[in-house]
Amino acid sequence: MSEPARQRPRRILAKILLILVLLIAIGGGFWFGVIPQRWIPLSPVSLDARPSIFVDARLAMLRFDRDLCRSVLKPPHIDASPVPDQTTGANCGWTNAVKFTHVGGARIGVEPLTCEMAAALALWVEHEVQPLAREMYGQEVVRLGDMGTYDCRNIVGNPFWKGVRSQHASANAIDISGFTLAGGRTITLLKDWKRKGKDSIFLRELHRRSCRYFRVALSPDFNAAHANHFHFDRGLMWACR
Ligand SMILES: [Zn+2]
Numbered sequence: 001m002s003e004p005a006r007q008r009p010r011r012i013l014a015k016i017l018l019i020l021v022l023l024i025a026i027g028g029g030f031w032f033g034v035i036p037q038r039w040i041p042l043s044p045v046s047l048d049a050r051p052s053i054f055v056d057a058r059l060a061m062l063r064f065d066r067d068l069c070r071s072v073l074k075p076p077h078i079d080a081s082p083v084p085d086q087t088t089g090a091n092c093g094w095t096n097a098v099k100f101t102h103v104g105g106a107r108i109g110v111e112p113l114t115c116e117m118a119a120a121l122a123l124w125v126e127h128e129v130q131p132l133a134r135e136m137y138g139q140e141v142v143r144l145g146d147m148g149t150y151d152c153r154n155i156v157g158n159p160f161w162k163g164v165r166s167q168h169a170s171a172n173a174i175d176i177s178g179f180t181l182a183g184g185r186t187i188t189l190l191k192d193w194k195r196k197g198k199d200s201i202f203l204r205e206l207h208r209r210s211c212r213y214f215r216v217a218l219s220p221d222f223n224a225a226h227a228n229h230f231h232f233d234r235g236l237m238w239a240c241r
Pocket residue numbers: 168173174175230231232
């Protein structure tokens with residue numbers, strides 16, 4: 001075999017490796033939210049309609065982009081206002097966070113929550129929770145049970161992750177305990193998740209639909225530490241359980 005013919009497979013292999021490395025770098029850029037929106041041929045996420053494609057990448061664009069955040073988080077979908085960045089301890093604190101009292105037509109008191117998470121929550125509440133509540137109960141959800149966003153602590157409930165900071169430590173997570181309907185009745189994770197019937201179906205369907213917006217969406221089925229709430233975050237892991 002001549003020298004160039006012997007080298008051809010190596011050159012092809014080198015090109016394949018280069019393409020793989022490039023794809024991984026681009027994927028990582030999207031995943032970490034570090035590619036500026038002006039470089040991406042994707043429109044930013046809008047709260048006006050249920051996003052159809054590339055939801056994760058379009059939410060990740062908001063991570064470090066304050067101007068984009070301000071233009072996306074708008075009334076009547078959410079009454080968000082910026083919260084100054086703060087470092088509160090070792091690997092604790094937040095950047096590009098907001099506070100709000102209403103999201104998707106439901107009351108909730110949140111401060112602080114990262115912009116990216118606030119957008120994901122608004123999309124889920126307005127385009128999944130409310131339509132399902134109207135369909136199943138003929139009424140809207142007027143209040144979300146909020147068990148907190150920011151907490152400078154490690155992951156709890158699993159010895160494998162002992163010593164690892166929770167996404168709550170960077171206000172990039174929220175725990176939701178239940179949903180109050182316009183008629184006044186409250187459906188809770190603790191009481192209704194395991195009970196057979198309409199309320200359980202409602203909660204399980206909401207969890208299934210949440211996985212489009214949050215990278216980690218944990219239900220009471222995940223472990224005992226989540227018996228009374230949904231945990232949602234947009235960290236770097238992926239889990240829908
Ligand atoms: Zn949580």
